[in-house]
Amino acid sequence: MANIDFWFSIGSTYSYLSVMRLGRVAxxxxxxxxxxxxxxREIMVAQNNIPFANKPVKxxxxxxxxxxxxxxxxxxxxxxxxxPIPDLxxxxxxxxxxxxxxxxxxxxxxxYRLWFEEGLVAGADPNxxxxxxxxxxxxxxxxxxxxxxxxxxxxxxxTRAALALGxxxxxxxVVDGEVFWGDDRLDDAISWSRSGRVR
Amino acid sequence: MANIDFWFSIGSTYSYLSVMRLGRVAxxxxxxxxxxxxxxREIMVAQNNIPFANKPVKxxxxxxxxxxxxxxxxxxxxxxxxxPIPDLxxxxxxxxxxxxxxxxxxxxxxxYRLWFEEGLVAGADPNxxxxxxxxxxxxxxxxxxxxxxxxxxxxxxxTRAALALGxxxxxxxVVDGEVFWGDDRLDDAISWSRSGRVR
Numbered sequence: 001m002a003n004i005d006f007w008f009s010i011g012s013t014y015s016y017l018s019v020m021r022l023g024r025v026a027x028x029x030x031x032x033x034x035x036x037x038x039x040x041r042e043i044m045v046a047q048n049n050i051p052f053a054n055k056p057v058k059x060x061x062x063x064x065x066x067x068x069x070x071x072x073x074x075x076x077x078x079x080x081x082x083x084p085i086p087d088l089x090x091x092x093x094x095x096x097x098x099x100x101x102x103x104x105x106x107x108x109x110x111x112y113r114l115w116f117e118e119g120l121v122a123g124a125d126p127n128x129x130x131x132x133x134x135x136x137x138x139x140x141x142x143x144x145x146x147x148x149x150x151x152x153x154x155x156x157x158x159t160r161a162a163l164a165l166g167x168x169x170x171x172x173x174v175v176d177g178e179v180f181w182g183d184d185r186l187d188d189a190i191s192w193s194r195s196g197r198v199r
Numbered sequence: 200m201a202n203i204d205f206w207f208s209i210g211s212t213y214s215y216l217s218v219m220r221l222g223r224v225a226x227x228x229x230x231x232x233x234x235x236x237x238x239x240r241e242i243m244v245a246q247n248n249i250p251f252a253n254k255p256v257k258x259x260x261x262x263x264x265x266x267x268x269x270x271x272x273x274x275x276x277x278x279x280x281x282x283p284i285p286d287l288x289x290x291x292x293x294x295x296x297x298x299x300x301x302x303x304x305x306x307x308x309x310x311y312r313l314w315f316e317e318g319l320v321a322g323a324d325p326n327x328x329x330x331x332x333x334x335x336x337x338x339x340x341x342x343x344x345x346x347x348x349x350x351x352x353x354x355x356x357x358t359r360a361a362l363a364l365g366x367x368x369x370x371x372x373v374v375d376g377e378v379f380w381g382d383d384r385l386d387d388a389i390s391w392s393r394s395g396r397v398r
Contacts, residue, residue, distance in 0.1 A: 047254055055248055057367045061380060068387065068397040168256045181260060184383050188267065198267040 002193040005174040006033045007162050009040035010095055010111055010122050011088035012170035013052075013066055013081070017183040019112045019171075021073050023105075029190055035105055037095035038162040039155055040170040041088050047168055053084075069183070077116040085115070091123030093155050094146040098135060106135040201392040204373040205232045206361055208239035209294055209310055209321050210287035211369035212251075212265055212280070216382040218311045218370075220272050222304075228389055234304055236294035237361040238354055239369040240287050246367055252283075268382070276315040284314070290322030292354050293345040297334060305334040 006022060008015045026033050044050065052059040063080045070077050085091065091111065098104025110131035114120040120127040129139035145151065162172075166179050173180040173189035176196075180189040188198045205221060207214045225232050243249065251258040262279045269276050284290065290310065297303025309330035313319040319326040328338035344350065361371075365378050372379040372388035375395075379388040387397045 047256060049254055049257060055246055055367075057246060057365055058248060061365065061367065061378060064378070065380070065384075068391075072387075072397045166256055166260065168254075168260065179260060179263070181264070185264075188271075192267075198271045 002175050003032045003034055004189055004193055005036055007036045007038055007165075007167055007170065007172040007174060008108075009038060009088065009170040010091040010108060011085045012040055013062060013083060014183045015171045016077065016081075016112050016116045017066065017069055017073060017075070018186065019108050020075055023109075025186065025190075031190060031193060035095075035099055035108065036158060036162075037092040037099060037104070037108075037155070038158040038167070038170075039089055039092055040162075040167075041084075042156075042159050043163055043168055049168060078119060079116070081116045082119060082121045085121050085123050087121075087123030089123075089152065089155060090143075090147060091128075093151040094123075094128065094132070094142065096155050096158060097142070097146050097151055098137070103135040103137055107131050107137070110134040201374050202231045202233055203388055203392055204235055206235045206237055206364075206366055206369065206371040206373060207307075208237060208287065208369040209290040209307060210284045211239055212261060212282060213382045214370045215276065215280075215311050215315045216265065216268055216272060216274070217385065218307050219274055222308075224385065224389075230389060230392060234294075234298055234307065235357060235361075236291040236298060236303070236307075236354070237357040237366070237369075238288055238291055239361075239366075240283075241358055242362055242367055248367060274315075277318055278315070280315045281318060281320045284320050284322050286320075286322030288322075288351065288354060289342075289346060290327075292350040293322075293327065293331070293341065295354050295357060296341070296345050296350055297336070302334040302336055306330050306336070309333040 006018065008018065022033055052062060067077070067079050095104050095108050098107045111122045111127055114127045114131055115122040128143060132139040132142050165174055165177070169181050171183055173186060175189050175193045178192050180192070191197065191199045205217065207217065221232055251261060266276070266278050294303050294307050297306045310321045310326055313326045313330055314321040327342060331338040331341050364373055368380050370382055372385060374388050374392045377391050379391070390396065390398045
């Protein structure tokens with residue numbers, strides 16, 4: 001059974017569903033998910049892939065769809081959440097730093113919870129400091145490190161790696177080079193990791 | 200248990216999956232699906248919702264995703280199918296006429312089969328005449344009727360009705376006014392028709 005790479009950007013709406021349920025899915029399936037933050041906005045803008053801006057009907061549907069699926073997963077967001085978020089790069093530079101240091105998943109879950117369930121924009125305070133505290137990190141010191149050039153370069157490297165895999169949206173699950181886009185393709189990715197097929 | 204309206208456009212790629220499997224789903228679930236052809240391209244162009252044109256990475260992913268899901272449903276398409284199709288309005292004017300006269304589902308299935316499995320573009324000959332013959336209709340006479348102003352007006356009326364429901368893509372399932380977009384939301388629509396929730 002292969003690991004599954006979970007490529008995501010804090011800032012993506014549907015990624016809320018995956019971030020909040022992936023721990024449970026990992027426990028239930030025994031699959032190891034490797035959390036890989038990247039900058040989906042950079043790829044989408046470059047590819048002229050703008051799903052919701054200036055598309056009010058589709059955007060309204062997205063929030064309704066996220067609400068229904070949240071209910072399915074036992075989540076209770078207050079929707080619509082503030083969107084888009086201005087500081088997507090910083091939100092994900094923090095996440096990437098955290099993945100390398102072992103506290104990234106706790107941060108990602110809490111920052112999404114505060115954003116989608118309490119209306120506090122991810123990537124900015126008070127969300128940033130509060131979610132870092134929940135992840136047992138010093139907010140001031142961590143934000144300084146995550147704002148440095150090295151952190152920006154690290155995220156850009158991840159984004160280039162995502163691009164090279166054919167990733168164009170968030171969340172995306174990758175199993176043995178096979179790309180599955182969307183929270184709603186998680187079952188397909190799990191099936192692929194078990195049998196090399198979608199069943 | 201509510202009926203489900205199945206809004207679709209011949210010309211949509213993911214609608215292949217729904218058109219080919221909906222009969223079996225209806226049998227298995229006991230749900231009645233009401234097939235409603237409309238012109239999704241008109242709505243998408245008006246809403247600046249262009250999913251694949253000039254988006255080669257996303258388009259390549261779509262074909263891969265359709266291939267994997269076809270395998271899941273026991274379908275054997277030859278992909279990519281010719282896309283986009285030039286004569287989307289005529290393809291759907293024929294379908295709408297057929298839905299009103301009782302042969303529309305047979306035509307829709309055969310025209311998708313010829314398009315996705317034999318590479319013959321829907322909405323044009325030889326696909327059009329061959330699929331009409333399979334639906335036991337006279338091709339010449341039917342194409343004349345489906346090309347008339349009245350048939351174009353009938354499709355435009357359906358498209359306006361779809362727009363009024365908040366439909367922006369194909370396929371879309373509608374249950375009691377609740378909109379579910381995508382072949383991958385069929386299970387959610389079925390769940391809604393049974394319980395008013397997504398489970």
